[in-house]
Amino acid sequence: MTLSEENYLKAIYHLSKDARDEVSTNAIADAMETKASSVTDMVKKLSEKKLVKYKKYQGVKLTEEGRLYAVNVIRKHRLWEVFLVEKLNFSWDEVHDVAEQLEHIKSDKLVEELDTFLDYPTVDPHGDPIPDKHGKIQPSSKVLLSSLKKGEKGVCVGVKNSSKEFLQYLDKLRISLGDELTVLSREPFDNSVLIRINDSELNVSSLTATNLYVTKT
């Protein structure tokens, strides 16, 4: 399996929220920053390999084999992200490009040993679930901070908008990955949220609260 084929499978997987719906050529081209004609070429190739189901002009859909392959690449990507953040001092926003390369390294032993070394993590640094080696995925449990009710607690696991500005703003607020927080109150007027975090109280704007993911605890 080539690097390019793996990237196509991954893109198709991410584009099909629902396993039954078909993904359009243009959607894939946009996601991969390539041209529709290139997508058509590759999709034919993947189709011959029985990794996708494809009918001209009708869009494309992963076969079970293709899905498993894609999920395995995602498993590797997310395990490497955990490694980078927990062991090599990378921050949330720095991991993506490197994990994008590491996910293509081929070695089953490597993946399983890495999983063991990291103590079998279940979510990556963005709060997304890590598929197990059989391709099973726990449904994501992350929710937006804005959806927590008064009194509920959570742990910061990721951001929706990962722009540099937002990440730097979070740094300024001293909010970082893994921090625990409690919702003290919510302000109906402007939808801002008062939270307790790192032993101090902080009022978070609606915009911030709708861009910060937490897992309820």
Add this chain to the structure above:
Amino acid sequence: MTLSEENYLKAIYHLSKDARDEVSTNAIADAMETKASSVTDMVKKLSEKKLVKYKKYQGVKLTEEGRLYAVNVIRKHRLWEVFLVEKLNFSWDEVHDVAEQLEHIKSDKLVEELDTFLDYPTVDPHGDPIPDKHGKIQPSSKVLLSSLKKGEKGVCVGVKNSSKEFLQYLDKLRISLGDELTVLSREPFDNSVLIRINDSELNVSSLTATNLYVTKT
């Protein structure tokens, strides 16, 4: 820089023990398991990029820039080997293929953080020196067990012949990487060596002693 270019630079580096001598097209082709004509093509390309010095029919030689690039790939390869052996339970003979892939991952931060995480190792699991980030290499200090004199001590750091048979034989003798040993006596008749290792005495054949690297301590 493409993966293929990196592999050529690395091969040329390994083939030129002496920085001044020129490496032949055929030697590169053999080392890389490719054809001489392919080598000629690539060498022209590297020459245009000023990474090698090349004159038709005269062989090829790394420029300083090319040498630095090659050494950096080797640095990454050896750091990953240390990681695989020390953190992920790989054995000496399993690391090569995976390190061969990992050495091409592009991220300066990754390399420096990995170096820190591993506590700045100076040799890889085969006893070969790890270049520093400026391309400086400590001369290798590994010697063959057969060269140690009576009373000298060393640490096992690698093998000359890395055949499966030999590695399995070492396992059977309970000799493994990092073990300390002392030469108790040498037998002039058959060049075998009596050593103390892991709190027991062991007589090692000449063939074994000439295939096992140690660093003197």
Add this chain to the structure above:
DNA sequence: ATTAAAATTTAGGCAAAGCTAAAAATTTAT
């Protein structure tokens, strides 16, 4: 129901990196 617009595919090309076979240069051997 046509026609216009949008999406998709086909056709034809390009660059990278490899190959084989033939030509050219160099080295070795008589």
Add this chain to the structure above:
DNA sequence: ATAAATTTTTAGCTTTGCCTAAATTTTAAT
């Protein structure tokens, strides 16, 4: 010193993955 053998290069072809432009199909609009 010349011929034979070896090494290296050139020429031309292949595959992968991408591109543009043109053709085709599907979808949307009147």
